[in-house]
Amino acid sequence: MASGSIRLRRCMVLPVGRHTASLIFLHGSGDSGQGLRKWIKQVLTQDLAFQHIKIIYPTAPSRPYTPMNGGLSNVWFDRFKISNDCPEHLESIDVMCQVLTDLIDDEVKSGIKNNRILVGGFSMGGCMAMHLAYRNHQDVAGVFALSSFLNKTSAVYQALQKADGVLPELFQCHGTADELVPYSWAEETNSVLRSLGVSTQFHSFPGVHHDLSKTELQKLTSWILNKLPGDMERQGE
Numbered sequence: 295m296a297s298g299s300i301r302l303r304r305c306m307v308l309p310v311g312r313h314t315a316s317l318i319f320l321h322g323s324g325d326s327g328q329g330l331r332k333w334i335k336q337v338l339t340q341d342l343a344f345q346h347i348k349i350i351y352p353t354a355p356s357r358p359y360t361p362m363n364g365g366l367s368n369v370w371f372d373r374f375k376i377s378n379d380c381p382e383h384l385e386s387i388d389v390m391c392q393v394l395t396d397l398i399d400d401e402v403k404s405g406i407k408n409n410r411i412l413v414g415g416f417s418m419g420g421c422m423a424m425h426l427a428y429r430n431h432q433d434v435a436g437v438f439a440l441s442s443f444l445n446k447t448s449a450v451y452q453a454l455q456k457a458d459g460v461l462p463e464l465f466q467c468h469g470t471a472d473e474l475v476p477y478s479w480a481e482e483t484n485s486v487l488r489s490l491g492v493s494t495q496f497h498s499f500p501g502v503h504h505d506l507s508k509t510e511l512q513k514l515t516s517w518i519l520n521k522l523p524g525d526m527e528r529q530g531e
Contacts (some may be wrong), residue, residue, distance in 0.1 A: 300393045302352040305331050311345045315410040315435075315522040316401045318350050318394070320419030322441075323359065323369045327351030330416065337506050342515065346524040352397060357386070370422040378479045382445050387425050394426050398434075412521055414438030414465070416506065417475065427462055428492070429453040436521040438465040438514060441472055441504050443479035444486070454490035464494040465517045467510045469502025 305327040319342075321330040331351045334342050342349060359367040360383075361376050371386035394413075401411055411434050413423040420442025427437040428450045444450050454461070464487060468480035477498070484496045495517065499507055 300355055300389075302355070302393060302397065303327065304353065304397075305351040307331065307341055307343050307349040307351075309344055309346050309348055312525075313346065313348050313404075314406070314524070315344075315347045315412075316350060316406050317347050317412045317518060317522070318352065318397060318414075318423075320352065320370065320394075320413070320415030320422050321354070321368075322415070322417030322419055324367045325416075326368055327353040330419075333506065334511060337508050338511055342511065344518070344522075344524075347518065347522055348401075350397065350401075352394070354390070370418055376474070378443050378445050378482070380445065382448060384449055387422070387449070390422060391426050391430050394422070395430060398426075398431060408433040409435050410522060412436050412438065412518060414440070415442070416440045417442055417504065420466075424450050424464070424487075428457075428487075432457060432459065432461055434462050436463045436465065436517075438467075438517070439483075440467045440506065440510065440514070441469065441475055441480070442466070442483070443475050444483045446482075451486055451490060454487070454492065457491065461492050463521070464492050465497075465514065466494060467497045467499060467513070469499045469505060469507070471501050472504045474504040 354368045354370045356366045356368055358364045359369050360372050370390050372383040374380050413427050413434055414437055415423045420439030423437050427434050466484055468477055470477050484494050488494055
């Protein structure tokens with residue numbers, strides 16, 4: 295799959311006022327940009343929306359997915375299995391890093407600086423965002439990962455061992471009752487990233503499964519506004 299032939303479908307929530315920042319929110323495996331937007335709207339009882347930030351919910355292309363016995367699914371990359379103790383499918387991850395770089399470039403061409411762009415996602419989307427930012431775009435404003443993890447030998451860790459300069463902060467959330475991505479995988483991911491120089495916020499949600507919660511999305515909203523303040527907030531700095 296050559297990256298040049300892929301243009302992602304995308305669902306957008308436009309800012310109410312002047313567009314001065316952008317947020318790329320990546321869905322989990324088997325979902326879509328539209329599906330993630332609807333899910334967030336159900337949890338918050340309203341759209342995630344901002345005065346000055348454009349939210350882009352892209353949809354991953356359909357591809358064979360090994361954990362589904364090769365069945366087609368909207369996934370950002372393939373996995374050999376859902377485990378943190380196996381190699382990453384780097385070939386598919388690297389193709390999608392390039393495709394998502396095109397999405398970032400579109401925002402930059404429209405006048406948004408890299409340090410006014412956030413990338414993040416839910417589950418596989420959060421993992422994809424960490425690869426995108428920490429391996430390819432260390433100049434973004436920040437990264438968020440909800441119910442996500444990195445494999446023990448992740449290429450993200452290898453890239454950060456060679457990094458110098460300021461790295462984007464990671465905002466990470468995880469439910470303690472997550473049965474698909476165990477809480478310990480998220481804790482380990484956070485610990486390794488911190489040891490490699492990433493400043494992180496880690497929020498635990500007792501009793502929450504592999505799911506989004508209202509409190510989590512409210513905390514995320516506050517963090518987004520802290521990283522991408524509007525004109526009024528910036529004047530007050």
